[in-house]
Amino acid sequence: MKKGKLIVFSAPSGAGKTTIVRHLLGLPELHLEFSISATSRGPRGQETHGKDYHFMPLSEFKQHIRNDDFLEWEEVYADNFYGTLKSEVEKIREQGKNVIFDIDVSGGLRIKRKFPEETLAIFVKPPSVDELKRRLKERSTESEEKIAMRIAKSSAELATAPLFDVIVENQDLDFAKQKAYDLVNDFVNKD
Numbered sequence: 001m002k003k004g005k006l007i008v009f010s011a012p013s014g015a016g017k018t019t020i021v022r023h024l025l026g027l028p029e030l031h032l033e034f035s036i037s038a039t040s041r042g043p044r045g046q047e048t049h050g051k052d053y054h055f056m057p058l059s060e061f062k063q064h065i066r067n068d069d070f071l072e073w074e075e076v077y078a079d080n081f082y083g084t085l086k087s088e089v090e091k092i093r094e095q096g097k098n099v100i101f102d103i104d105v106s107g108g109l110r111i112k113r114k115f116p117e118e119t120l121a122i123f124v125k126p127p128s129v130d131e132l133k134r135r136l137k138e139r140s141t142e143s144e145e146k147i148a149m150r151i152a153k154s155s156a157e158l159a160t161a162p163l164f165d166v167i168v169e170n171q172d173l174d175f176a177k178q179k180a181y182d183l184v185n186d187f188v189n190k191d
């Protein structure tokens with residue numbers, strides 16, 4: 001059986017990448033499975049352990065770093081660690097399924113560098129920083145302070161867009177979903 005491919009979606013928080021990733025996961029012909037990341041942050045809203053994230057205490061996360069269990073990891077926000085476990089990705093690829101990642105720009109680029117031929121790295125671009133602010137506030141799952149932290153990070157993240165294989169602008173969600181579908185469909189079906 002052929003090993004699955006890697007599809008990375010990265011973007012500033014609030015750009016809409018999670019919505020696009022969820023949409024693609026619902027399309028069986030793409031044979032995608034979500035890479036469930038480990039994180040040291042606590043669950044938010046309806047999130048569940050083992051589905052959205054492997055939630056764990058910081059001490060456990062650091063033990064995984066020491067054991068070299070991660071393909072990549074980042075302290076995305078102060079004291080909030082996120083990482084992709086090697087075992088998670090291998091498990092999916094060995095079933096012949098394609099792995100889809102919803103991870104930050106540094107992690108996304110790291111995966112692309114590790115597996116250049118097998119990875120399609122997609123950057124989801126919000127229409128503007130103002131729109132990003134509006135979306136984060138509307139989501140209202142986080143405190144003002146956390147929202148401000150995410151916005152502060154977004155300009156550095158936006159600057160990395162040209163390093164990705166392709167940029168999908170999320171001005172109109174339906175259009176962005178279709179564009180993402182076409183890109184992923186072409187990539188997983190080519191040899």
Ligand code: 5GP
Pocket residue numbers: 011012013037038041072073074076082083084102103104105106107108
């Ligand atoms: P959130 O707290 O909103 O779920 O995620 C914050 C940021 O961390 C998002 O950009 C998300 O995509 C990213 N992230 C989630 N999992 C991982 C991971 O395994 N590695 C890296 N580098 N970033 C991640």
